[in-house]
Structures are given as C-alpha cells and as structure tokens.
Amino acid sequence: MARVADGFWGAVGETPLIRLRRASEATGCEILGKAEFMNPGGSVKDRAAIGILKAAMAEGRLVPGQPGTIVEGTAGNTGIGIALAANAMGWRSVIVVPETQSREKLDYLRMIGADLRAIPAKPYSDPGNYVHYSKRLAEELGAVWANQFDNLANARAHEDTTGPEIWNQTGGRIDAFTCACGTGGTLAGVARALKAKKPGVRIVLADPGGSGLLDWVKTGTPKAEGNSITEGIGQAARAPGNLAQARELIDDAIRIEDPEMLEQVFDLQAHEGISVGGSAGLNVAAAIRVARDLGPGHTIVTILCDGAARYQSKLFNPAFLRERGLPTPPWLE
Numbered sequence: 326m327a328r329v330a331d332g333f334w335g336a337v338g339e340t341p342l343i344r345l346r347r348a349s350e351a352t353g354c355e356i357l358g359k360a361e362f363m364n365p366g367g368s369v370k371d372r373a374a375i376g377i378l379k380a381a382m383a384e385g386r387l388v389p390g391q392p393g394t395i396v397e398g399t400a401g402n403t404g405i406g407i408a409l410a411a412n413a414m415g416w417r418s419v420i421v422v423p424e425t426q427s428r429e430k431l432d433y434l435r436m437i438g439a440d441l442r443a444i445p446a447k448p449y450s451d452p453g454n455y456v457h458y459s460k461r462l463a464e465e466l467g468a469v470w471a472n473q474f475d476n477l478a479n480a481r482a483h484e485d486t487t488g489p490e491i492w493n494q495t496g497g498r499i500d501a502f503t504c505a506c507g508t509g510g511t512l513a514g515v516a517r518a519l520k521a522k523k524p525g526v527r528i529v530l531a532d533p534g535g536s537g538l539l540d541w542v543k544t545g546t547p548k549a550e551g552n553s554i555t556e557g558i559g560q561a562a563r564a565p566g567n568l569a570q571a572r573e574l575i576d577d578a579i580r581i582e583d584p585e586m587l588e589q590v591f592d593l594q595a596h597e598g599i600s601v602g603g604s605a606g607l608n609v610a611a612a613i614r615v616a617r618d619l620g621p622g623h624t625i626v627t628i629l630c631d632g633a634a635r636y637q638s639k640l641f642n643p644a645f646l647r648e649r650g651l652p653t654p655p656w657l658e
C-alpha cells in the first residue's frame with residue numbers, strides 16, 4: 326500500500342476490513358466488513374467508476390487533460406465516483422438518476438459539479454428508464470457511456486482490487502462472502518478472485534424485497550415481489566451482464582427484508598460507531614444468517630457499501646420510517 330496516494334484515482338481502494346464485534350459475538354464466527362464507505366467518493370462504486378474510466382482510456386476514448394464527457398445512469402454512487410474521477414482529469418460528467426433516490430445523493434452530485442439529470446423512476450422495460458435514457462443521451466452528446474450494468478470493466482475492477490484485498494487481509498481464512506447486487510460487479514469480481522484461490526468459498530447473494538435476483542439465482546428467471554427502502558441494490562426484471570457472467574459462482578441466495586436491514590444499520594451505529602447505509606446493513610444481516618447456517622468458527626466477509634449520511638432523510642427519519650411501518654432509531658424518537 327502506497328503511503329501517499331496519487332489524487333482521487335490513487336486513493337480509491339485499500340480499505341480496512343473491520344471486525345464487526347456484535348455480529349461476531351452473536352454467531353461465534355468472525356464477521357468482517359470491507360469498509361468501502363472510506364473510499365474518497367464515499368462508496369464501493371468508486372472502484373467500478375475508475376475501472377470503467379481506465380478501460381475507456383486504454384481504448385483511447387478518454388485522454389487526461391483533453392476534453393471528454395462521460396454519461397451514466399446510476400442510483401447515485403457510481404455517478405459520484407465518475408464525477409469526482411472526471412473532475413480530477415478535466416472531464417465533464419452527465420449523471421442520470423431516478424428522482425426517487427435520496428436527496429442527499431442528488432445534492433452531492435450537484436455540489437461536485439456533475440450535470441445532474443434527475444428523471445422519473447420507470448421500470449427497465451420502459452424506454453424512459455434511467456439506463457436507456459443515459460445511453461441515448463451519451464449517443465446524442467457523442468460522449469462515453471459508462472454502462473456499469475453491462476460493461477465488464479466494472480466486475481474486473483473488483484476482481485483486480487476488492488477480491489485480492491479481502492484475500493490478503495484475511496490471510497486466506499475466509500469461508501463465505503455475501504453481498505447484495507445492483508450491477509453485480511462487486512459480487513462477480515470478488516467471487517471470481519476468491520474462488521480462484523479457494524474454490525470452496527461460499528458465495529451468497531443477498532437480495533432485498535422487490536428484487537427478482539433471488540429467483541434468478543435459484544431458477545434462472547427473475548421474479549420480483551414486495552419492496553424495500555434500500556437504494557442501489559436489487560433488480561426487478563433482469564440480471565445485468567456483470568452479474569449474469571458469474572451465475573455459476575453463486576452458491577445460494579437469501580432474502581433480507583427492511584426491518585432486518587434496519588436493525589443492523591441502527592445497531593452498528595449505536596454500539597460500534599460504524600455508520601453505514603441500507604445496503605451495508607442488509608449485507609451484515611445476510612452475513613449473520615450465513616454464519617448461523619455454517620455454525621461457529623467460520624469467517625464471513627461482506628461489504629459496507631456506503632455511509633449513513635447519504636440516507637439521513639430516509640433511514641434516520643422517524644416520520645419516513647413510521648409511514649412505512651418500519652422500526653425507528655430509538656435515540657431519535
């Protein structure tokens with residue numbers, strides 16, 4: 326690990342692996358969270374962002390210091406990573422986000438100078454869906470379309486960095502890896518890196534309500550039911566290219582509903598001083614379930630995707646939570 330990082334690009338990755346004390350004590354396992362909220366853009370998606378941009382540079386489609394524009398459709402975090410990475414290179418970023426995503430992420434994108442297009446949320450089958458919208462916009466602008474869902478440079482970034490870091494940080498003492506999927510880049514890349522070292526590592530996809538990926542793992546066809554207040558994870562109707570390429574590496578899938586996710590978000594913050602967002606809470610809940618399945622003495626690694634401050638108006642808003650019949654943080658009552 327370099328002592329001095331070279332700008333935003335050099336500061337992405339090499340995040341700590343944090344032992345989650347309460348989850349570990351409750352299960353008799355080692356439950357370890359990869360602190361991706363410590364990336365300079367605040368999320369695991371900084372890795373995908375620079376991986377995708379490096380691939381575009383290698384193809385000569387973006388050149389440092391020369392005019393360039395990147396367009397992406399995102400739940401917010403990939404857009405934040407791309408916008409900051411673009412700022413560091415003198416490029417422009419145009420970021421398309423469904424307006425249902427947290428106000429904090431939209432404000433952050435505006436704050437860092439992204440050209441933000443907040444559009445109505447539509448299903449993937451609708452041409453107005455943010456992914457299709459961003460593709461059309463990139464064509465109109467003659468810009469680079471990052472295409473995080475199907476651009477395999479995303480998973481490759483995790484195969485080259487996140488996965489090997491986890492392997493080295495655990496000294497190879499790892500029995501299972503679990504995480505939720507948006508694009509599936511994290512799961513696919515980490516799974517490939519870990520299984521190459523140790524084929525017996527158990528890979529478990531964690532899925533929120535409203536997502537069809539659990540059924541996709543089990544039957545090959547996505548089927549979505551219910552809903553979730555988590556952001557950036559779950560897919561109702563399709564397995565994106567980054568995830569689809571890794572299906573044979575996935576050993577199981579489990580559903581985590583919002584109350585179980587929130588319990589971990591509140592618990593980690595109140596008792597361990599670790600402030601994470603909803604997908605990280607869901608990931609920890611999933612790691613606990615996997616630990617209970619495997620029994621004491623195992624090591625389970627998961628991803629702490631981003632930080633709680635990005636969702637203050639939702640996950641830490643008693644009125645928002647009460648309206649949905651969800652538990653509230655006792656200290657905010």
Ligand code: PMP
Nearest residue numbers: 506507508509510511557604630
């Ligand atoms: N958590 C959060 C908060 C995210 O924004 C994302 C990406 N949209 C993920 C998890 C999922 O990561 P991936 O795209 O690598 O599956």
